[in-house]
Amino acid sequence: MSDKDFKEEKISEEEEIKAAEDTEIMEEITTGEADAGEIDELTRLRNELEAKEAEAKKNHEMYLRALAELENFRKRAAREREEYIKYASLPLIKKFLSVVDDLERALESSEDNEDYQSLKKGLEMILKKMHEIMQTEGVEPIEALGKPFNPEYHQPLSVEESSEHPADTVIAELQKGYLMHGRVIRPSLVKVSS
Secondary structure (H helix, E strand, C coil), X not given: CCHHHHHHHHHHHHHHHHHHHHHHHHHHHHHCCCCHHHHHHHHHHHHHHHHHHHHHHHHHHHHHHHHHHHHHHHHHHHHHHHHHHHHCCHHHHHHHHHHHHHHHHHHXXXXXXXXXXXXXXXXXXXXXXXXXXXXXXXXXXXXXXXXXXXXXXXXXXXXXXXXXXXXXXXXXXXXXXEEECCEEEECEEEEEEC
C-alpha cells in the first residue's frame, strides 16, 4: 500500500469516527442524556458551520460579480477598439478637406476663366499644401533618381542599358514612392540601368 493510499484510508477512518461521534452526540441530545458541555460544543460547531456557509455564499456572489464585471470590461474594450479603428483616420481626413475645397474652387474658377497659367499656379499651391499635410503625418517621398537600386525602396519596371550610368542605378522614376515613419508604404516604380 502506498503512502497516498494509506493517508486517504486514515482520513476516511477519521471522518467515519467523527461522524459516529456526531451521531452519538445527537442521540444523547434527543434522548436527554447529553450534558451541557456537549450541547454547547455542538451548538458552537453549528454556528461556525453556518458562518462558514454564509461566508462561502458571499465569496461566491463576489466571484460571480467580478466575473460579470470582467466580461463587461472586455465587451467595452472591444467596442472602444472598434470605434478607434473606425475613426482613426479622422484627423487626417479633416486636414485633406481643405485640399478638396481648394481643388473645387480651382475647378470652378477654371470654368469661367481660360487662364491656364493661373490654374497651373493654383494646382501647384494645392499640391504643395498636400505635401505639407503628408509631411506632418510622417510621410516623405523616396528619393530614387540617380540612386543605386534598392529592392526595399524601388520596384523595377524595366532595365535599360546605359553607358552614362553605372549598373544598377535608377535612371528614371515612373511613379514616386513614399515612406511613413521610415516604413515603405509604396515603393518607387523605376527604370534601372544595366
